[in-house]
Amino acid sequence: MPTPHLISYHAGDMRCDAQELAALSVELEAARQTLKKKKAAGEIGFLSIPGSAGDLKPVTALAAKTTKNFRHLIVVGIGGSDLGARAFIKALARPGKGMEVHFIGASTDPDEIAALLDRIDLAKAAINVISKSGDTIEPMSTFLLLRKMLVAKVGAKKHARHIIATTDEKSGTLRTIADREGYATLPVPPAIGGRFSALTPVGFFPAACAGIKIVDLIAGAADADDQFWSASMAENPAALFAGLHRHLARRDGRRVTVLMPYAEALREVSNWFRQLWAESLGKRSDSGFTPVAAIGAADQHSQLQLWTEGPADAVITFLEVEKFKKNFAVPNAYPDIEGVAYMDGHTFEEIIHAERKATAMALTKAGRPNGTLTIGSVSAKSVGAVMYMCMLATAVAGEIMEVNAYDQPGVESMKRAMYALLGRKGYEL
Amino acid sequence: MPTPHLISYHAGDMRCDAQELAALSVELEAARQTLKKKKAAGEIGFLSIPGSAGDLKPVTALAAKTTKNFRHLIVVGIGGSDLGARAFIKALARPGKGMEVHFIGASTDPDEIAALLDRIDLAKAAINVISKSGDTIEPMSTFLLLRKMLVAKVGAKKHARHIIATTDEKSGTLRTIADREGYATLPVPPAIGGRFSALTPVGFFPAACAGIKIVDLIAGAADADDQFWSASMAENPAALFAGLHRHLARRDGRRVTVLMPYAEALREVSNWFRQLWAESLGKRSDSGFTPVAAIGAADQHSQLQLWTEGPADAVITFLEVEKFKKNFAVPNAYPDIEGVAYMDGHTFEEIIHAERKATAMALTKAGRPNGTLTIGSVSAKSVGAVMYMCMLATAVAGEIMEVNAYDQPGVESMKRAMYALLGRKGYEL
Numbered sequence: 001m002p003t004p005h006l007i008s009y010h011a012g013d014m015r016c017d018a019q020e021l022a023a024l025s026v027e028l029e030a031a032r033q034t035l036k037k038k039k040a041a042g043e044i045g046f047l048s049i050p051g052s053a054g055d056l057k058p059v060t061a062l063a064a065k066t067t068k069n070f071r072h073l074i075v076v077g078i079g080g081s082d083l084g085a086r087a088f089i090k091a092l093a094r095p096g097k098g099m100e101v102h103f104i105g106a107s108t109d110p111d112e113i114a115a116l117l118d119r120i121d122l123a124k125a126a127i128n129v130i131s132k133s134g135d136t137i138e139p140m141s142t143f144l145l146l147r148k149m150l151v152a153k154v155g156a157k158k159h160a161r162h163i164i165a166t167t168d169e170k171s172g173t174l175r176t177i178a179d180r181e182g183y184a185t186l187p188v189p190p191a192i193g194g195r196f197s198a199l200t201p202v203g204f205f206p207a208a209c210a211g212i213k214i215v216d217l218i219a220g221a222a223d224a225d226d227q228f229w230s231a232s233m234a235e236n237p238a239a240l241f242a243g244l245h246r247h248l249a250r251r252d253g254r255r256v257t258v259l260m261p262y263a264e265a266l267r268e269v270s271n272w273f274r275q276l277w278a279e280s281l282g283k284r285s286d287s288g289f290t291p292v293a294a295i296g297a298a299d300q301h302s303q304l305q306l307w308t309e310g311p312a313d314a315v316i317t318f319l320e321v322e323k324f325k326k327n328f329a330v331p332n333a334y335p336d337i338e339g340v341a342y343m344d345g346h347t348f349e350e351i352i353h354a355e356r357k358a359t360a361m362a363l364t365k366a367g368r369p370n371g372t373l374t375i376g377s378v379s380a381k382s383v384g385a386v387m388y389m390c391m392l393a394t395a396v397a398g399e400i401m402e403v404n405a406y407d408q409p410g411v412e413s414m415k416r417a418m419y420a421l422l423g424r425k426g427y428e429l
Numbered sequence: 430m431p432t433p434h435l436i437s438y439h440a441g442d443m444r445c446d447a448q449e450l451a452a453l454s455v456e457l458e459a460a461r462q463t464l465k466k467k468k469a470a471g472e473i474g475f476l477s478i479p480g481s482a483g484d485l486k487p488v489t490a491l492a493a494k495t496t497k498n499f500r501h502l503i504v505v506g507i508g509g510s511d512l513g514a515r516a517f518i519k520a521l522a523r524p525g526k527g528m529e530v531h532f533i534g535a536s537t538d539p540d541e542i543a544a545l546l547d548r549i550d551l552a553k554a555a556i557n558v559i560s561k562s563g564d565t566i567e568p569m570s571t572f573l574l575l576r577k578m579l580v581a582k583v584g585a586k587k588h589a590r591h592i593i594a595t596t597d598e599k600s601g602t603l604r605t606i607a608d609r610e611g612y613a614t615l616p617v618p619p620a621i622g623g624r625f626s627a628l629t630p631v632g633f634f635p636a637a638c639a640g641i642k643i644v645d646l647i648a649g650a651a652d653a654d655d656q657f658w659s660a661s662m663a664e665n666p667a668a669l670f671a672g673l674h675r676h677l678a679r680r681d682g683r684r685v686t687v688l689m690p691y692a693e694a695l696r697e698v699s700n701w702f703r704q705l706w707a708e709s710l711g712k713r714s715d716s717g718f719t720p721v722a723a724i725g726a727a728d729q730h731s732q733l734q735l736w737t738e739g740p741a742d743a744v745i746t747f748l749e750v751e752k753f754k755k756n757f758a759v760p761n762a763y764p765d766i767e768g769v770a771y772m773d774g775h776t777f778e779e780i781i782h783a784e785r786k787a788t789a790m791a792l793t794k795a796g797r798p799n800g801t802l803t804i805g806s807v808s809a810k811s812v813g814a815v816m817y818m819c820m821l822a823t824a825v826a827g828e829i830m831e832v833n834a835y836d837q838p839g840v841e842s843m844k845r846a847m848y849a850l851l852g853r854k855g856y857e858l
């Protein structure tokens with residue numbers, strides 16, 4: 001028997017009959033074949049990620065050097081340039097292991113920048129500025145400010161050894177700056193767009209600095225990749241996730257996609273997914289999904305009322321972790337007080353599983369479609385697998401929705417307006 | 430001229446003509462009159478909040494004592510019992526001022542509990558357990574565990590002085606425990622439901638422990654209250670917010686409500702609002718909104734593609750802060766590199782305002798309705814005003830949608846399933 005894959009998917013009551021599921025399987029198989037051809041032709045950059053384990057050396061070497069020399073890593077990026085690393089750090093970093101990683105550059109909020117500078121001694125900090133082009137206003141303005149303060153602190157000569165630029169290998173504003181200053185650089189792979197770049201140097205360098213085994217992240221992605229290409233459609237989390245969402249949107253207008261981890265560690269994975277799913281598939285007024293980053297158990301006491309009795313427009317997917325690192329039993333402090341006595345002896349692991357199950361039961365009873373992605377435990381392998389599975393699901397959805405999942409033309413008008421408001425030449429209103 | 434109110438609302442292009450707006454005004458005025466009668470009859474508990482400044486003494490006195498004796502405050506609550514305090518702390522707490530406030534009890538994730546226990550010495554911590562009934566599984570199980578560990582650390586006799594229970598004044602499981610143990614208690618006002626309880630001892634005690642002036646939170650609420658009852662509908666943020674969302678949902682099916690602060694400090698205000706709006710109004714399959722807690726500028730590089738080119742189902746409201754506490758100018762490091770040179774001299778305050786403006790322009794160009802709530806600065810007054818305004822908007826929406834905004838029947842089925850799965854008597858499946 002082959003080793004089971006890292007992720008399993010259990011569709012709850014999706015309110016589909018056998019005929020619908022059979023038709024969906026055919027559609028998904030066709031999408032998989034199309035993706036296979038596009039992969040062979042090198043047309044979809046991110047599909048090369050599972051084979052990229054051999055390219056990790058420059059990242060791990062630079063991370064080792066940076067970890068040796070500095071205590072803090074300040075990551076300066078926005079969107080696809082920082083959400084992946086945020087997910088890795090929240091899920092996998094442990095206090096006292098690796099560098100302390102801080103994120104800035106996604107808000108341009110001066111109070112947030114001031115608060116970071118209050119907390120951190122720049123002399124002990126490395127700065128990882130991430131922008132493919134170097135034309136993105138938020139990280140570049142923040143970087144220029146941090147750089148000036150760093151120069152004031154350690155001098156113009158020494159400042160360069162604090163900075164790592166993750167940018168295009170050949171050209172662009174940040175490449176020009178990095179070459180002039182002699183900064184260490186890491187490449188943003190030219191064929192992989194921002195929101196698909198978590199499992200490249202973009203997300204890997206901060207992860208490695210936090211002591212996370214990036215080789216395991218890739219190994220997890222490779223497992224999800226293998227599962228996607230080899231499993232039948234009925235046992236294929238990426239394909240089923242894409243297919244069921246598409247089908248329920250098309251048939252019933254269910255266009256709200258809720259991803260709800262029952263593990264605090266995975267909170268930022270939903271936030272990363274939120275960009276991937278929205279920006280890749282939100283291309284036409286008759287399709288596209290509103291992703292909702294939920295969290296269990298908290299959102300049972302926040303969103304469940306809406307999901308059970310409000311408009312029938314959501315599909316809820318739980319992200320379940322079978323085994324936690326720690327566990328505790330509820331103490332039997334008050335055996336005579338009925339309102340708490342029944343909890344005696346139950347463990348928190350049992351309780352959090354019961355939370356998910358009770359929510360699934362309530363949704364099913366209310367006729368609201370829901371399903372569960374399950375991983376054994378939170379590890380670099382399982383996190384890599386989940387995130388790569390999400391990328392594959394997005395690619396499949398792009399095929400069956402007939403949209404280009406890899407561009408973002410709708411963001412251009414805001415970017416041009418930003419340049420105009422700040423007086424960049426050639427962008428006058 | 431009267432002093433201007435703390436909040437102003439500017440509707441961007443809402444795609445409504447004068448006739449629609451006039452009809453909406455009439456509908457909103459009728460709702461205001463209904464609420465006035467209900468307020469006079471004491472039927473809507475939260476409407477008494479602006480007049481409750483005289484009731485703050487027990488909270489401030491207990492907070493002062495707790496702050497004197499302990500370094501950490503661990504807040505154990507879920508949903509309406511902790512989202513309000515989370516919003517206050519994120520917006521207004523400052524390092525080195527007041528206690529360090531930690532939140533637990535919303536996830537039952539054993540790894541999260543273990544991580545908290547690793548960070549904190551319970552001997553230096555007070556615990557504020559919050560549950561009206563004491564029957565809520567998540568906070569009560571977490572509380573029982575923390576209590577046991579506290580007893581192990583400081584002894585059964587001394588542990589009681591570490592604990593403050595915010596619960597029903599007269600009855601319930603937590604009231605029984607608190608009375609037996611001799612814990613200090615604060616009341617959950619009987620007529621105010623969880624999600625409307627931020628501006629009561631539920632949210633006020635953690636806020637006061639963090640050094641926040643709760644009298645200012647109430648003063649802000651009173652300002653929003655005064656504005657609501659006295660302003661014309663055209664200059665009434667609470668009424669307009671409710672009315673425009675209802676109108677655009679009814680007319681166009683726009684049922685996604687995005688609240689997007691451009692200030693990191695206000696991030697948790699949207700998360701608090703997310704429960705208020707979803708749970709209060711998500712009662713019928715033909716109405717109710719999916720709230721999205723967004724954040725500027727980050728979500729311009731995550732959700733804007735969807736909002737401009739995807740389904741026309743969202744109404745976006747920015748929450749703008751005119752003046753930040755700190756400000757910085759972008760340094761002119763590379764005058765010869767065009768890709769950054771144009772930013773020279775612009776401040777971050779200018780940039781973050783340009784971000785909001787550019788996003789509004791892009792949405793308007795794409796025909797997507799958007800508006801802006803503006804406050805002068807982030808302060809206890811303005812945060813109290815914004816949160817109370819949101820409660821008023823929810824009450825108005827409840828009236829014009831003809832739903833009961835104050836119950837949550839859809840959560841009961843999940844609660845019963847939880848009890849059944851954990852073996853509570855009388856709840857067998």
